[in-house]
Amino acid sequence: MGKTTSEKIFDAHLVNEPFPGTKVLRLDAVLCHEITTPIAIDDLIRRGKDRVFDPTKIKAVIDHVTPSKDTKTATQAKILRDWARRHEIKDFFDIGANGVCHALFPERGFIRPGYTVIMGDSHTCTHGAFGAFAAGIGTTDLEVGILKGVCAFRQPKTIKFNVTGSLPKGVYAKDVILHIIGKIGVNGATDRVMEFHGSTIDDMTMESRMTLCNMAIEAGGTSGICQPDMTTVDYLWPFINGDFASKEAALADYSQWRADADAEYDQTIEIDVAALQPTITFGYKPDQVKTVSEMAGTPLDQIYIGSCTNGRIEDLRIAARILKGHKLAPNVRGILSPATPKIQQQAMHEGLIEIFMEAGFCVTNPTCGACLGMSNGVLAEGEVCASTTNRNFMGRMGKGGMVHLMSPATAAASAIEGMIADPRKYL
Amino acid sequence: MKTFGGPVLFLDRSDINTDEIIPAKYLTEITKEDLRPYILEDLKLPGFDPNGPKTKNARVIVSRANFGCGSSREHAPWVFEVNGITVVIAESFARIFRQNMFNCGMAAIELPKADIDQIFSYADAVDTTMNVDIKAGTLTMSGGGKQSTFHFETSPFDKALVLAGGWVDYADQKY
Numbered sequence: 339m340g341k342t343t344s345e346k347i348f349d350a351h352l353v354n355e356p357f358p359g360t361k362v363l364r365l366d367a368v369l370c371h372e373i374t375t376p377i378a379i380d381d382l383i384r385r386g387k388d389r390v391f392d393p394t395k396i397k398a399v400i401d402h403v404t405p406s407k408d409t410k411t412a413t414q415a416k417i418l419r420d421w422a423r424r425h426e427i428k429d430f431f432d433i434g435a436n437g438v439c440h441a442l443f444p445e446r447g448f449i450r451p452g453y454t455v456i457m458g459d460s461h462t463c464t465h466g467a468f469g470a471f472a473a474g475i476g477t478t479d480l481e482v483g484i485l486k487g488v489c490a491f492r493q494p495k496t497i498k499f500n501v502t503g504s505l506p507k508g509v510y511a512k513d514v515i516l517h518i519i520g521k522i523g524v525n526g527a528t529d530r531v532m533e534f535h536g537s538t539i540d541d542m543t544m545e546s547r548m549t550l551c552n553m554a555i556e557a558g559g560t561s562g563i564c565q566p567d568m569t570t571v572d573y574l575w576p577f578i579n580g581d582f583a584s585k586e587a588a589l590a591d592y593s594q595w596r597a598d599a600d601a602e603y604d605q606t607i608e609i610d611v612a613a614l615q616p617t618i619t620f621g622y623k624p625d626q627v628k629t630v631s632e633m634a635g636t637p638l639d640q641i642y643i644g645s646c647t648n649g650r651i652e653d654l655r656i657a658a659r660i661l662k663g664h665k666l667a668p669n670v671r672g673i674l675s676p677a678t679p680k681i682q683q684q685a686m687h688e689g690l691i692e693i694f695m696e697a698g699f700c701v702t703n704p705t706c707g708a709c710l711g712m713s714n715g716v717l718a719e720g721e722v723c724a725s726t727t728n729r730n731f732m733g734r735m736g737k738g739g740m741v742h743l744m745s746p747a748t749a750a751a752s753a754i755e756g757m758i759a760d761p762r763k764y765l
Numbered sequence: 766m767k768t769f770g771g772p773v774l775f776l777d778r779s780d781i782n783t784d785e786i787i788p789a790k791y792l793t794e795i796t797k798e799d800l801r802p803y804i805l806e807d808l809k810l811p812g813f814d815p816n817g818p819k820t821k822n823a824r825v826i827v828s829r830a831n832f833g834c835g836s837s838r839e840h841a842p843w844v845f846e847v848n849g850i851t852v853v854i855a856e857s858f859a860r861i862f863r864q865n866m867f868n869c870g871m872a873a874i875e876l877p878k879a880d881i882d883q884i885f886s887y888a889d890a891v892d893t894t895m896n897v898d899i900k901a902g903t904l905t906m907s908g909g910g911k912q913s914t915f916h917f918e919t920s921p922f923d924k925a926l927v928l929a930g931g932w933v934d935y936a937d938q939k940y
Contacts, residue, residue, distance in 0.1 A: 353940065360922035362940065373792050374838065380795060387937060403793070410793040417795075460837040460861060476839035476865035482936040490922065490932075524780055525831035529860055558834060558859055623780055710789040710836075731784040731835060733807040 340598025342496040343563050344531040347471040347595065351454050353488055362490045366453040366470075368483040370398040371439050374458030376417035378481040390425045391487035397448055398422050399431040399439050402706045403713045411713075437678030437704035440464040440552065440646035444544070445678055447577025451566035451592040456483050461646050461728065462561075463554040467547035468574075469566035469595045471531070474555060494531045494560045495604035497522075498597075501536040503612035508762035510656065511546035512648060512726070512745035513617040514538070515553040518609060520617070520627035528558035530604060533597060538611050539564055544573040545652040552647045553728050556624035566592040616761055619743040622732045630748050633758045639721040641672040641753040642735075643746055644702075645709045648726035649677030651684050653746040658690040660750035660764040661697045667756025672699035673715045679704060697753065711736045724752040766928055767851045767870050769897040770904075771824025774850070775888040778810055781828055782835035783862065787844045789836070797843040804844045825895045826853045827884050833862025833873075842866045852897050854904070856881050867923040870930040872899055874917045883913060899927050 341349070351363040368391075375398065382388050390396055398418055406412035415432075422430035431442060440461050443449060451469035455462060458480040465472035475489060483489050499518065519526070532554045539547065547569075551562025564570075571578075571588045582588040616630035643649070643657050654676060666672045674694045676682035682704060685691050691701055708715030709727040717723055717739030726749050730741040744752070747761035754764070785808040787800060794800055805815040814820065826845070832855040833841060842865045845853070851871045858866075858873050866873040874897075876884070887893045890909030897904045905914045919927070929935045 356939070357921035357925065359920055377795060377797075377839075381933070385933065387933075408793075410795070413795065414793060458837055458839075460835065462837075474837040474861055476837055476842075476861060476868060478839060478865065478868035478932050481933050482940075485933070486936055486940040488936065488940045490936075492920070524834055525857060525859070528831065528857065555835075558831065560860055710784075712789055712792070729784070729835065731782050732809065733788055734784055737788070737807065 339602060340600035342531070342533055342597045342601045342603065343469060343565065343595055344471050344494060344496055344561065347452055347454060348493055350452065359492055360490050361493055362488050363454050365456060365483055365487050365489055366395060367448055367455045368396045368487070369439060369443055369455065369457035369462065370396060370418065370480070371402060371459060372400045372414045372418045373402045374477050374480060376414045378458070378477045378484065379417055379421045382481055382485065387485055390427070390484055393425050393427045395487065396427050396484065397429040397443055398427055399436050399442055400433070401436055401439050404436055404703070404705050405433055407713050435679060438646045438649060438706055440548070441650055441677035441681065444468065444548065445680055447574055450574065451570060452595040456480070456489050460555045461552055463559060464548050464552040464646055466551040466554070466561040466563040467544060468570055469564060469592065471563070472561050492529065494529050496531045496533050497527055498603040498606040499532060499534050499609055500606060501534060501538040501609045501611060503538055503610045505538060505611055506614060508616050508747055508765050509611065509614050510745045510747060511542060511549040513614055514609070514611055515550050516617040516619065516627050516743065517614055519553060519557045519625050522557050522607070524556065524623050524625045525558040527554065530559055531561050531563055532557065532559040533563045535565060540567065543652060544569060545650040548650070549647055553624070556728060565596045616745065616748050618748060618758065619730045622730055624728070624730060624743065630744065630758060630760050633742070634760055636758040637722065638670050638724050638752060638757055640715065640717060640723040641670055641749050642708055642715055642723055642725040642727065643749050644675030644677060645706065645727040646677065647728040648746050649675060649681065651681050653726065654681065654685045654690050657746040657750040658693040660747055660761055661753065662693050664697055664754045666698035666753050669756040670753060672697065672753050673702060673708060674699045675702045675705060675708070675714065677704055708735060710734060724749050724758060766930055769852050769872060769899060770895050772822045773825045773827055773893050773895050774819055774823035775885060776808070776810060776813065776826060776828040777885065779829040780831045780834055781808065783833060783838055783841045784835055786833070786841040787838065792838060792840060797847050800840055800844040801847045804848050823850055825897070826850055827881070828853065828855045829881065830856040832858050834859040837861045839865045839869070842869050842871055846871060854884070867926045868932040870927055872897070872919065872927055874904070874919065876915060876917055880915050887911070899924065
């Protein structure tokens with residue numbers, strides 16, 4: 339019997355099975371940010387266990403509220419900064435070099451096929467785009483990860499998504515994943531890995547695959563996983579060209595993590611994207627989705643383009659293409675937050691920042707801020723935001739605010755019209 | 766080991782998420798105790814008051830499907846813990862929330878829908894209380910002159926975490 343990708347990764351990293359059904363895995367990467375890590379550091383100090391298992395496998399960034407907005411957030415940043423220095427964690431990213439964790443860490447080449455990755459952040463599932471098993475965990479699991487380099491999991495079952503067809507004009511990875519979540523529900527993949535296959539995924543860039551895997555958690559999924567291929571190798575090549583004689587050699591090695599043809603799945607779901615339309619959420623749960631055309635005309639107050647879902651260069655290019663030569667409608671304000679400094683610089687070189695600013699957008703530094711209502715774009719009560727982020731929970735971007743999740747293209751079209759708008763007429 | 770059981774807070778909705786349990790704006794707190802006033806602050810349910818006596822007195826929460834979905838923040842179990850709530854009973858849980866509960870030595874107990882429906886029939890009694898025996902895997906509801914007992918399963922690992930009072934010391938010894 340063959341194995342799924344996550345089964346192969348579990349087998350290769352198994353330390354032991356202390357109780358039936360619970361597997362303790364060796365970790366390749368423990369990722370940290372300033373919201374969930376300081377409290378773990380504080381607890382480890384109080385327990386007399388201020389140690390790290392391997393400083394080269396721990397990566398840390400200040401990203402949720404940066405630059406700090408008040409004493410409390412400055413304290414969180416300081417605890418993380420001091421800890422990184424104390425333990426000689428070289429891959430620590432502070433102001434000037436920091437960006438949204440799930441965009442920054444892949445961009446630095448830290449995530450490889452076959453890796454086990456944890457972080458005290460639910461959108462850690464993003465990193466499965468590289469053929470890794472990547473799961474969000476809480477602070478206690480993070481503490482143990484930092485201390486011992488292990489994490490305990492119930493072995494998840496796997497749902498195979500066979501996604502086929504060419505994406506129609508104006509339809510992107512974000513629309514695909516919103517459609518999938520709408521189909522299976524917010525707990526449709528609980529205790530399951532969402533393994534993505536098919537010609538549509540094969541044709542996607544790594545950026546699109548990250549968008550897809552990023553929202554696996556919104557269906558309850560433990561990790562999203564894509565199959566490593568030449569697209570994965572091309573993306574990682576600057577970081578791995580010393581390890582392999584050729585790209586073909588890298589591909590041959592990484593292919594060991596691809597699911598076997600006779601792997602056994604909990605469920606297989608066929609998704610044909612050929613007739614898919616731009617998709618959007620309408621309620622307070624990510625599975626409450628409609629087509630954009632059904633929601634067109636809904637009045638807006640704010641447009642937000644950014645986040646670990648859709649703040650990458652590809653997203654900025656798509657939005658800028660639509661915004662070029664247009665202005666924000668007078669009733670809305672626009673915020674662009676490129677996800678990392680590299681993306682921001684690249685967007686400057688390509689003239690994208692100019693397009694956004696000419697349209698009337700405010701361009702912020704890379705940060706998670708507004709997505710979870712912590713800084714840089716919090717909504718007032720009763721306000722409505724067109725957002726490229728991943729969660730539309732009640733109060734998410736500010737108490738009493740409403741969030742509609744959508745692709746960067748739909749957000750850009752909506753910015754021009756000041757209400758929810760179909761991007762296809764601008765393409 | 767923590768103590769389990771007591772007055773029950775009924776939250777009659779599926780998909781209660783971690784933003785409703787503890788909004789992100791409070792994630793800047795460094796100590797668990799500081800979270801106490803903000804329990805369930807953004808949860809909107811008919812008849813529910815996050816500051817009301819039912820919330821204040823509760824030691825157990827009973828809810829529907831997919832409880833604790835959304836963020837990985839362990840602040841969600843912590844805000845329950847500092848308010849004296851150490852058990853959540855639901856039809857199903859989001860994975861991270863469920864593990865966070867056990868990692869803190871608390872209990873996230875899953876019961877079939879029929880059992881949850883029966884437990885909700887106690888919601889209107891003023892003297893509703895629940896006894897929970899983690900080792901035996903039983904819980905007993907009483908209130909309004911009625912009493913019922915339910916059986917539940919916890920995985921051997923999760924039970925060990927509850928008995929050990931959490932995962933950090935256990936893991937440091939074993940790995």
